[in-house]
Amino acid sequence: MITKNKRSGKISAKPNEKFNMDAFTKKYNLKKKIPKKFWIGLFAIILLVIGAIVTIVVVSNLNASHDVPTDNTSSADNNEKPKEPKEKPSPEPEKTVSDDELSIQPITSISSSNPTIKYGRLMLINPNFMVDSNFIAARRTELISLSSTYGISELHSYNGDNLIEKEAGEKLNQMLADYTAAYPGHQIQTVSCFRSVGTSCGRLCMPTGASDHHTGLTCDLIDASYGDSLDTDTYDQHLDWQWLKANSYKYGFIDRFPLAWAGGSMAEPMNIDASGSTGLYETWHYRYVGVYAATQIATGVYNNGAYDSLEHYLLARGLVTDLVNGV
Numbered sequence: 001m002i003t004k005n006k007r008s009g010k011i012s013a014k015p016n017e018k019f020n021m022d023a024f025t026k027k028y029n030l031k032k033k034i035p036k037k038f039w040i041g042l043f044a045i046i047l048l049v050i051g052a053i054v055t056i057v058v059v060s061n062l063n064a065s066h067d068v069p070t071d072n073t074s075s076a077d078n079n080e081k082p083k084e085p086k087e088k089p090s091p092e093p094e095k096t097v098s099d100d101e102l103s104i105q106p107i108t109s110i111s112s113s114n115p116t117i118k119y120g121r122l123m124l125i126n127p128n129f130m131v132d133s134n135f136i137a138a139r140r141t142e143l144i145s146l147s148s149t150y151g152i153s154e155l156h157s158y159n160g161d162n163l164i165e166k167e168a169g170e171k172l173n174q175m176l177a178d179y180t181a182a183y184p185g186h187q188i189q190t191v192s193c194f195r196s197v198g199t200s201c202g203r204l205c206m207p208t209g210a211s212d213h214h215t216g217l218t219c220d221l222i223d224a225s226y227g228d229s230l231d232t233d234t235y236d237q238h239l240d241w242q243w244l245k246a247n248s249y250k251y252g253f254i255d256r257f258p259l260a261w262a263g264g265s266m267a268e269p270m271n272i273d274a275s276g277s278t279g280l281y282e283t284w285h286y287r288y289v290g291v292y293a294a295t296q297i298a299t300g301v302y303n304n305g306a307y308d309s310l311e312h313y314l315l316a317r318g319l320v321t322d323l324v325n326g327v
């Protein structure tokens, strides 16, 4: 029997009595208290909650999987973008500038009253810019032998053992090899490079201390097929003269005494005037000044496009101020 405690409101069934569910439900009107709509609504809410949880989980997973590459891409972009402009603007210094600086760097520690010695490969030695015997003797020790280093033979060995400054020797060797490659069977040889004393040769003699050959940067050159004499008026018709005149600057060598600066005649001794004329014409005499300066001289940067003289070039660049008085 089912009873309801009047004080506590508890419902209880006495043991030994058979429980009647229909009677229980009907008695307390349970079906009316929990209507069917309630269960449907509850079920719908549970479905909505489960659906929401599933949606959140799926969406968060999708976002996570998208975020990784997105973050990587964006971070890569962020890392790369600043790098690109860093890599691009790192221009190499102009090589022509450093070549120019190099060409006027001192290449000898030998002191001299000649102010141009400090210009290294642009040093000027002539009757107005002379050097003494101490310079000549010391300079000799700084040079290499073209004979033993490159196997270049000297036609007249009495002049000074075929010596030249190391860098000039490398370029000279390359230049002579390229000449032979251009004209198979022809070979340019040295006649005289460094000289310890002046020469006493005919109309082109130069006293000791005044010769460009004291620089250690100079060689007289001739194609051996034309003989071994430099003192000829037909030398400018030689193949070697034509080729050297057109190409030697590419190796850093200049035609040291071009005809245009000889003043129209061959003076004796050499006569340097204030403008840079030399009074000397030697188609065989080549002097190393470095590729930068040689190119400027050969293309006449300071001489309206015509071949310059070393004297005029140094004056135009302000490296000397008085060609007559050696300043």
Ligand SMILES: [Zn+2]
Pocket: 213, 219, 220, 282, 284, 285
């Ligand atoms: Zn010479």
